[in-house]
Amino acid sequence: MEYNFQEIEKKWQKYWDENNVFEVKINTEKPKYYVLDMFPYPSGAGLHVGHPLGYIASDIYSRFKRHKGFNVLHPMGYDAFGLPAEQNAIQTGRHPADTTKEYIARYRNQLKNIGFSYDWSREVTTSNPKYYRWTQWIFTQLFKHWFNNKTQKADSIENLIKHFEKFGTKNIDAAYSIELTFSADEWNNKSEKEKLLILSNYRLAFRAKTMVNWCPELGTVLANDEVKEGVSVRGGFPVFQKEMDQWSLRVTAYSERLLNGLDELEWSDSLKEIQRNWIGKSSGAEVYFKIADSEDQILIYTTRPDTIYGATFMVIAPESNLVQKLTTKSKKQEVEKYLDYTSKRTERERIADTKSITGVFTGSYAVNPFTEEKIPIWTSDYVLGGYGTGAIMAVPAHDSRDYAFATHFGLKIIQVVEGADITAESYDDKNGKMINSGIINGLEVKDAIEKIINEIENKKLGARKINFRLRDAIFSRQRYWGEPFPIYYKEGVPYIIEDNELPLLLPEIDKFAPTETGEPPLARAENWKYQGKYEYELSTMPGFAGSSAYYIRYMDATNEEQFVSPDAVNYWRNVDFYIGGIEHAVGHLIYARFWNKFLKDIGVTVEEEPFKKLVNQGMIQGRSNFVYRIKNTNKFVSFNLRNDYDITPIHVDVNIVHNDELDIEAFKKYSPDFENAEFILEDGKYICGWEIEKMSKSKYNVVNPDSIIEQYGADTLRLYEMFLGPIEQSKPWNTQGIEGIHRFLRKFWRLYFDNEYNFNVSDEKATNDELKVLHRTVKKLNEDIEKLSYNTAISEMMICVNNLGTLKTNKQEILEPLVILISPFAPHIAEELWQKLGKSGTIADEDYPVHNDKYLIEATVNYPVAINGKTRFTIELPADASKDEIEKAAVSDDRIAKYIEGTQIRKVIVVPKRMVNVVAK
RNA sequence: GCGGGUGUGGUGAAAUUGGCAGACACGCUAGACUUAGGAUCUAGUGCCGCGAGGCUUGUGGGUUCGAGUCCCUCCACCCGCACCA
Structure with missing residues (x-):
């Protein structure tokens, strides 16, 4: 019998299916091992050969671990909610549920053809109500919890309310949106509505007015990781900063835990570094600067409090509400004009244009608390509203951005750290002794920072402060194809719907587009009201909602009573080995870690980190082939002759090229344009050129695993x-x-x-x-x-x-x-x-x-003999030969004479079982 | 600008972690068997040189008996972040 792979493969795939060979159950007799693939987003194009790369790698490992006696959990599912399906629906009018179903069937088929050892009984689809019911449930839990900074854990809102009732905000150290202070009496006298509004300042899922990335083309807001270089990752449309009322998740509460958890993970250094970068911890101080001739003050954040004596002006972000307050009458027109200009700029323009320096003087002055000098307050978009306090003390001598600003507008520059000439550029290094700096003169920067922070705290000018770059995750999308929020509104205040009312089903609508009045598509749903009278939230959840806890759901995928049973989670615990693309470095992998930590706090999961070991598989790139058409003709010249002609390279489908030789007949049939094509051949063949490019339809280099x-x-x-x-x-x-x-x-x-x-x-x-x-x-x-x-x-x-x-x-x-x-x-x-x-x-x-x-024991070893580091010949010796014997054998070999002629052997290095090196001079 | 990574034949790559650079494949060359070859088998194949021999892991230097591997310099490419105070 010959190797008939087609027959064999069909046969065994059927056998595995019919006998449920890869279905696994909790088995405390065996150690568990959990191998997970990042589940795919099913698209209409199906899988190409690049997709299975990671799946094959993890499948080999799963099967290996199973051979090694582990009880291996190896599931697969589909990340089925999201923008592309909806964009497709808008174009074709087909319901995304239908296309998604179709695509999933195709994916499942393709996956089964590759012979993966998935436990198909655990398959999940994020757009399935049986699944998204639990996504909604986790959201309600986030809504019902706040984060206690003291314990670094989530705690129930009921407990927070109890505290407010007894003590107000006293002794509460919570993660919040804005700082609030009130007494128990004040709390107890507030109305129900007021109380709820205050609580949303603390909830881990909260609705608030925040600066968001608004993408008009997609008609939705986007999270930070969904925007790259100022345009949307999906589609590449421009993004604007805009203040809007949106749902957010308080991921920032977990910044410290997200950062610390990285240390114990077996992830690549580069991936951990990307996450550290994204979390962006910095330490410094917050300092109040008094505004001259006023009771008001500005709070700034700085990592270089040591340079405070060199702070010669201040800059506040244009979106800061301080701008209005500080602008003097005479400057009003100028400032308004500037604010108008910055608000109209897209993120992309702003990023692309970091060189031109813009900004205006507000007319107000602040007082440097250490020099007591009056310093001008400017506004400029090089200061971001979303980071720190949205205001800075500018130290042009030691910050390159401040330096550029100061030289552009002719502002004062005072050097306070020794170490470089600052006439041409700023000196940003944290090395050198302080000068012109009052009480910290003569100190090294490091010591100066400590001393000045102590002084700032003593004088009650501010405090030591850790800051994170990580932003809360904007969690609502003004789109149709996502999980509906389990939220309804009563008098404008959001309420959560009961657990037993979940899932809140995605309603049917007539058209996948915003309403004429600009409301999200869900506003089209008819009679869609909670208890027939209260408006539901009209936004849906973003793509990462369904993927943030799917790895836990696999542990108990068909449980209708609970998201996951304690038995299942205590046995499977977390993912031992996770494999997927690097593109999820800051999106999915931050959110999933955050959800896991939260779920651990509320007793659902048991491990602090969801993915112990993680590997990012590389991409499979396409290898495109080209034919060379002589300009203005229908004649094609073979690759090595192309330089003799004026030619245009044209992509040719790689499926009609074999070993870079074009199948001419297939090419002629490929398109009517080529039917009468002529060819200039080399050695009777048409040779194509090639190039490595991204694998994509438009480059005709897609190779399908099925073929x-x-x-x-x-x-x-x-x-x-x-x-x-x-x-x-x-x-x-x-x-x-x-x-x-x-x-x-x-x-x-x-x-x-x-x-x-x-x-x-x-x-x-x-x-x-x-x-x-x-x-x-x-x-x-x-x-x-x-x-x-x-x-x-x-x-x-x-x-x-x-x-x-x-x-x-x-x-x-x-x-x-x-x-x-x-x-x-x-x-x-x-x-x-x-x-x-x-x-x-x-x-x-x-x-x-x-x-x-x-x-494996070898009787003899073949020793390479090198003279002055160059291997000249080899000698075969018994494996147990001693060092001396080896040396003797090498030195007494006849062949050595010619290489050491006229020199003397100085030294012989013998590494048993490896080699001999004779040093001669 | 900052951070991370990668540079080895015509191609994909290996190298027991400091010990014969190029394993294993692809491709190519020659031959055998064949009506045929996009099948199979055999031999060759880093570069220069007829040869002896020399050269060779992006560049230049260093440490070492010995460096693809360790250290320093520079170059190129890829990825991430980017007015983050």
């Missing part, structure tokens, strides 16, 4: 994708190389058959040579799979098969463990051969082979 599977089989696809190189690395897809892998599998298959393809495995005793080949591979595979070094594992298997082929091995003692070795990588061929070896059932539960050192 690879049809041609070579899923096992070949799996092996090939892993053979390309380290998983973390991005690499181009080149179909040429796949032949080698397919050839390997056929060679592997042939080990078990004779020349006439009769199954032929003998029970003769294996020789030492054969055992050595096997055990070497066993050892290497165990090491490499654990390191996720699959490319080297595969090449080791190739070496093994090549060697066994040379030895003409057909012994069961060798060939049986060999099937288990390959089974995580190529499970279909492994199952088939396992069955042919007379075994019943699946190979998936067999113990993975372990090597025995006794077969």
Whole structure:
């Protein structure tokens, strides 16, 4: 029987399905291991060969761990709510629920064709009411909790209310939107509505007026991680800053825990660094500056309080409400004009244009609390409303932005740190002694910071302060295709709906567009009211809502009573190994960590961190092919002759190019334009050019896994994708190389058959040579799979098969463990051969082979002999030869004479089992 | 600008962590078998050189008996952040 992969693969995929081979249950007899893929967003294009890269890697690891005796949870699902499906709905009029369903069916099919060991009984779809009911439930929990800074934990709103009733805000250290102070009496005398408004200042899910990223084209607000370089990540539309009433999640409350938790994680340094950066912790001080001739003061944040004697002016953000207060009559017109200008700029313009310096003087002055000098207060958009206090003390001598501003507007510059000449640029380094700085003169910067903060606190001018760059997550989207908020409004105040009323279903609407009056699409829903009278929230949740806790839901995916049962979460705990794209570095991976920490605080989950080990698989890039049309003709010139002509390169579909040779007939049929095309060939062939680009439809370089599977089989696809190189690395897809892998599998298959393809495995005793080949591979595979070094594992298997082929091995003692070795990588061929070896059932539960050192002992070692570091010849010596014996053998070898002629041996370095180096001068 | 990462044949890549650079594949060359080859098998294949031999891991330097690997300098590319006070 020849290697008929199509038949074999279908057969075993069916077997796995029908026998629920990969369904797992809680089993306290076995250690658990949780392997998770970032679930896909199902799009109309289906999977291309880049998508399964991570899935294959995790599947190999799952199967390996199972062979190692672990109870492996390895689920899959779909991140099905989100913008692209809705944009598609707007264009085609098809309901996103329908298209999503269709796409998911296609994805599931494609995934099954690759032979993944998923427990399909745990499949989740975020847009399914049975699933989003729990997304809504978690939201209600966030709504019902606040964050206690003292304990660094979430606590129930009831407890906060009790405290307010007894003590007011006294002794409360809570994460809040704005600072409030009131007594117990004051609290108790407030109306119900007032109380609720105050509480939303503390809730972890809250509605508030905040500066948001508004994207008019998408008709929605966006979170910070959904905006890159001032445009929306999805679609690339301009984004404006705008103050709006929106739902947010108080992720900032968890800043410290999010930062500290990173240390214990087995994530790449670069990924942890990206997260640290995004959280952006800085330490410094908040300081009040009095406004001259007024009772008011400005609070600023600085990380360089040591330079306060050099603060010669102040700058406040244009969006700060202080601007109105501080602008004097004479400056009013000028300031208004400036505010108008900044508000009309998109984020992109503002970012792109960091060089031009703009700003206006408000007319007011502040008093530097240390120099007592009057310093002008300006407003400029280089100070951001959203960071710190939205106001700064400007120290032009030691901050390059302040320096640029000061020189542009002719403001005073005073050097306060020694160390550089500041006539041309500022000196920003934290090295040097303080000068012109009163009480901190002569101190090093580090010490000066400490001393001045103490002084600031003593004088009650301000306090030490830690700041984070992380912003609260804007959580509402003015879109249709997302989870509805379990919220209704009574007299403008939001109320949560009861748990037993969940899920709040997404209503049907006639058109997926905002209303004429600019309300979100949900406003179109008819008779959609809580208890028939109260307005529901009309926004929906963002894309990351459904993905922030899905890994927990998998643990108990069909539980209708609870999000997850304590039994399930106590057994599966968290994800041991997570694999997915780096693009989720600051979105999903921050939110999921945040939700997990919150859920732990309220007793739902048990581990502080959701994803213990995480690997970012690289991207598979496309390898585009080009044909070269001679300008103004329908004539195409082959790649190596193209320089003789004036040509236009044109993308050609990679599926009609083989090894860079164009299939001319297929090309002619490809488009009517090419029907009569003529060709200038080289050696009778048309050779195409190539380039590495992103894999995309428009570049005609998309390779579909289905077609690879049809041609070579899923096992070949799996092996090939892993053979390309380290998983973390991005690499181009080149179909040429796949032949080698397919050839390997056929060679592997042939080990078990004779020349006439009769199954032929003998029970003769294996020789030492054969055992050595096997055990070497066993050892290497165990090491490499654990390191996720699959490319080297595969090449080791190739070496093994090549060697066994040379030895003409057909012994069961060798060939049986060999099937288990390959089974995580190529499970279909492994199952088939396992069955042919007379075994019943699946190979998936067999113990993975372990090597025995006794077969690996070498009798002799081949020593390279180097003279002055250059290898000249080798000598074969017994493995147990002593250092002296090795040295003697090397030095007395005849071949050495010619290399050391005219010199003397000074030294001989012998590294047993490795090499000899003779130093001669 | 700041932070992180990567540079090795024609191509994808390996190198037991300081010990024979280029394993394993692709591609290419030659040959065998074939009606045929986009099948299979054999041999060769880093570069220069007819050869002896020399050179070679982005550049230049250093440490070492010995460096792809460690240290310093510079260059190129990729990723993240970017008026974050």
